[in-house]
Amino acid sequence: MKRIYLLLILFIGLTPIHIHAQTLHAIIFAETDDENIGRTCEVDYQKMSIEMSMIATANHMSIKRYFYKDAASSAANMHNVLNNLTCGPRDIVIFYYTGHGARSPQEKTKFPQMCIDHSYLEWYPLYKVYTRIMEKKPQLCIVLGDLCNSIINGLPSKDMQISGECSKMSSQTESAYQSLFSKLTGGIIACSSEPGATSGCNLLEGGFFTSAFLKSLGNMVNGSATPNWNNLFNSVSSITTPRGQAPQFDVTVSTASASSNSYHQTSDDDNLVAALVKMSDSNPNTSERISLINSTKNRYFSSDAKVEIYGKNGTTLLDRMSVDDYLERVATAYKLINFTKLAAETNSSGKITKLKIHEIYKN
């Protein structure tokens, strides 16, 4: 009998217990190669890329990126992402689109279609993205679209069922982010203008809705307002409505069941970012950080690679340096906890020759 108990204890002790790390599925589709608005979409793309990293960092979540721009921002890729997306019950999915949009006179919801393809038959309703993701049953689903909502006569609505459902990180900032993301369950969908209206943009701000959204979110997580999605979108509306644009939004969220994520090993799906995080101030072992410099350089970079550091807006170039200097900077950094890789150029051997990066610090 004792042997049975001993075997049982050994069995339980050796059985790996898989704790599901909470994952942020960050999906971005940006029409950056459009001849009219491509450059403003690029501004939005950079800013939202950074914000996705901020959200994952503040909520102590692993991040999985599905970023599509230029020719890769296509209906085929969107279908692939939505078809193949799998998420756990504690995961958060954020979908963001910036590009052209339009609505049919018969459109059933207040949200437009994304003009993601040359053929209008491939244009994809924003609300359908919302319902598709909600079917995967993540803890929280957020769908945002910065696109026109103007009517195109003759444009067919796309058949669908209306379910009716629906980037300096202080502890206060973290708490605010968590109040808006990991502590909620449900669904949120928003687009940049009311039915029948266009959406505006310029090269400085990018899309007006995206710019207002990030500004309102920033104010909220910095303590200027109580974190609350309805308040956030009301703030967005107060900024864009004077510019002739009334965002539409539906918020159906409630408090998620309490869970501790303090034991989660977060990860980044980008190997380079993961390597940099290992060298950064999130690693308390200073000697180990410095010892990783050469191996990180040899693995990812060409010998004469350059690194450019950008501000949170994704456009202000703050410094440019050799990869040697940059890796020493990271290995000796203070309060640097995460990175957003904005762009990377590689040579024929796959080694990075030029890296554009944004750094995330804790307060």
Added chain:
Amino acid sequence: MKKFFYLFACLLIMNIFPSAFAQQPTQSDFEAIHAEVGHMIERFERNVAYIGSKNSGETGKDTYIKSTLRLFIGDGKEYTDSYGNTWPAPHMQVSSTRTTTPINRTIPDYLNRLRGLTYAKVQITSADHYTLTNIYKVGDHYEAVATIYQKFCGYYSDGLRRYCDVTQKSIRVYIERITEYEGTRWKIRFGDIDVIDTQKQ
């Protein structure tokens, strides 16, 4: 004919005084630069603490010294600006409650002396949060001034405190738009660090 003259004059002026038409920072640029300066100040304070600590490894200190020098104009050495003028290396003023006059040291000299202090234990911490002025225009570049509060304590081998003070220092921050082979960018570097006040602890 007059129109052509005015157009020619404008083009001529733009070529003679290109800085007048150089990119002006936007509000978004200012915010990004201000945040970066804050990170640089915290990095500097932490690096100095690491370099002075007797618990830090010597190899690590080499890397930290190199990283700290890069925060300064000319990497802490004498430098030549874009107009061909040569400027002396930025200085770090050091002080103690035993002397009335602060002493100027070059940054490399200061860091190497810090590394070699003869105390058994050294603790350098921030006595208060730094402050940073807004960024303001000075001629063809921008500046800001940071104020830090550095607490220095040195101990005997038996743990008894040998010396302790808090020094308020100002850091000149230089921000300029430069053009390199790869393109233009902002360059943010520290200049002189001066003592404002030293109080015994």
